[in-house]
Amino acid sequence: MNEVKNKALSDSETRLRDLFIRGLAGDAAVYQVFLQELSTHLRSFLRRRLSRLPDDVEDLVQEILLAIHNQRHTYDADQPLTAWVHAIARYKLVDLFRSRSRREALNDPLDDRQDLFTDAETEVADARRDLAVLLEQLPDNQRLPIVHMRLEGLSVIETARATGLSESAVKVGVHRGLKALAVLIRSKHEN
Amino acid sequence: MKTDDLILLLASDTVAVEPRVWRRRYALALGAGVIGAVLLMLAMLGVRPDIAVVMQIPAFWMKFAFPGALATVALLAASRLSRPGVPLGAVAWAIPVPVLVIWLLGVIELSGATPEQRDMLFWGTTWATCPVYVALLSVPAFIVLLWVMKTLAPTRLALAGAAAGLLAGAVGAAAYALYCPESGASFLGVWYVLGMMIPTVLGAIIGPRLLRW
Numbered sequence: 574m575n576e577v578k579n580k581a582l583s584d585s586e587t588r589l590r591d592l593f594i595r596g597l598a599g600d601a602a603v604y605q606v607f608l609q610e611l612s613t614h615l616r617s618f619l620r621r622r623l624s625r626l627p628d629d630v631e632d633l634v635q636e637i638l639l640a641i642h643n644q645r646h647t648y649d650a651d652q653p654l655t656a657w658v659h660a661i662a663r664y665k666l667v668d669l670f671r672s673r674s675r676r677e678a679l680n681d682p683l684d685d686r687q688d689l690f691t692d693a694e695t696e697v698a699d700a701r702r703d704l705a706v707l708l709e710q711l712p713d714n715q716r717l718p719i720v721h722m723r724l725e726g727l728s729v730i731e732t733a734r735a736t737g738l739s740e741s742a743v744k745v746g747v748h749r750g751l752k753a754l755a756v757l758i759r760s761k762h763e764n
Numbered sequence: 765m766k767t768d769d770l771i772l773l774l775a776s777d778t779v780a781v782e783p784r785v786w787r788r789r790y791a792l793a794l795g796a797g798v799i800g801a802v803l804l805m806l807a808m809l810g811v812r813p814d815i816a817v818v819m820q821i822p823a824f825w826m827k828f829a830f831p832g833a834l835a836t837v838a839l840l841a842a843s844r845l846s847r848p849g850v851p852l853g854a855v856a857w858a859i860p861v862p863v864l865v866i867w868l869l870g871v872i873e874l875s876g877a878t879p880e881q882r883d884m885l886f887w888g889t890t891w892a893t894c895p896v897y898v899a900l901l902s903v904p905a906f907i908v909l910l911w912v913m914k915t916l917a918p919t920r921l922a923l924a925g926a927a928a929g930l931l932a933g934a935v936g937a938a939a940y941a942l943y944c945p946e947s948g949a950s951f952l953g954v955w956y957v958l959g960m961m962i963p964t965v966l967g968a969i970i971g972p973r974l975l976r977w
């Protein structure tokens with residue numbers, strides 16, 4: 574049994590690591606595949622650990638994906654990807670538990686019955702926190718590149734034309750906007 | 765926003781990532797911290813006037829070797845603690861080694877000295893101000909190192925803050941040694957260590973709040 578499991582682990586380690594490293598080298602399409610596959614692993618990892626908080630799973634998947642993206646410069650190619658991802662997921666999970674327990678101590682007791690009829694394995698939940706709403710709070714030089722490129726599907730060059738920003742300002746705007754988004758999520762936790 | 769949309773958004777951020785960027789950042793921070801500490805030392809204290817003479821004496825170099833050894837292990841610890849999933853490993857055991865060595869040297873030195881010599885070696889004339897100056901001189905490095913750490917991704921925040929504080933303390937101690945008129949190993953082992961403990965403990969306290977991401 575364990576051997577089968579270890580084999581599966583080392584297979585996905587090899588595959589994901591390869592995708593990630595090619596993504597870091599600048600292949601956006603491969604990077605997207607990496608994030609997609611990673612999100613399925615994260616989802617099942619979190620569902621097992623958040624059986625009492627199923628509504629938080631997708632929020633946390635998104636938060637961890639954003640953290641992995643924003644901290645990708647801390648990955649060393651010599652290091653097992655599993656260890657790096659796991660440490661980030663664990664850090665964010667502990668953070669969630671901490672902010673939850675603080676909030677519940679104040680006024681929002683967990684209803685133990687809520688998980689009785691919840692089948693966490695098949696449920697495909699939407700994220701409760703809408704990142705698009707948080708995006709609205711970013712300054713224009715970060716928000717506009719993100720809105721044009723992502724939500725309207727324009728290229729960097731088209732976005733630069735539409736916003737009057739330079740191409741590098743568009744790229745930097747997206748980059749900084751994603752960092753700022755993580756800061757906004759964190760300040761929400763702290764309230 | 766659906767997770768797939770977020771993934772598309774993340775994949776559209778194509779700003780290149782420099783491999784092992786933390787090395788350059790720590791090197792720059794350490795350089796800035798050393799320069800800041802030396803400038804602060806020159807402004808507040810000045811280099812000891814007999815520096816040319818004492819440079820001939822091994823005990824003078826011990827005052828740099830000791831903080832230098834601590835800085836080396838603290839830098840390794842800080843660099844590891846700044847990155848998710850990198851264990852401290854043997855570095856955790858290496859951190860107390862320089863302190864234990866200087867204590868051993870201090871004990872040997874004191875046991876071979878007369879009572880009056882002992883007083884001079886252990887207390888010197890500057891024991892009361894030494895820890896304060898070491899801590900003050902560590903301030904520039906403390907600020908830049910924590911700032912660099914914040915651009916990385918520490919997951920054990922109190923430990924990470926302590927490692928940055930220890931590294932800053934060692935930088936402060938080495939800069940202070942250019943002024944310090946004392947020469948006892950026991951003096952280093954107590955008063956320098958006390959001075960370096962101030963930024964270390966401060967880092968452990970503010971790390972969990974400051975370094976969150």
